[in-house]
Amino acid sequence: MSTLIEDDSTLTDRYQTTVPASIRRALKLKRRDRIHYTVRPDGEVVLSRASDEAKHDPVMVNFLNFLERDLLAHPENIRPITASSFAEAERLTAGIEVDLEEALEEDDDDE
Structure with a gap:
């Protein structure tokens, strides 16, 4: 992925959110796919498609x-x-x- 993609979403009262379509397309996410989060020391959060091993x-x-x-x-x-x-x-x-x-x-x- 060479193009920078940015998007926003909102947390619900239950701390849930919808992954924006642009991000789903970029990560090739489908229903029931798992998402992996990495929080870096500076507070930046990296969202990526979880590997099958995580299951x-x-x-x-x-x-x-x-x-x-x-x-x-x-x-x-x-x-x-x-x-x-x-x-x-x-x-x-x-x-x-x-x-x-x-x-x-x-x-x-x-x-």
């Missing part, structure tokens, strides 16, 4: 690798989910209600 949580990747190794090394530990194990899961989660329509809490301004 992988290193803790989760390590955990899944551990599970894979363990399942391969000890296939005898693999057991089907039975009616009693399902009932136990229901017992452990009894009384826990989830409202999928509930509004998200506002982020703390102190962070």
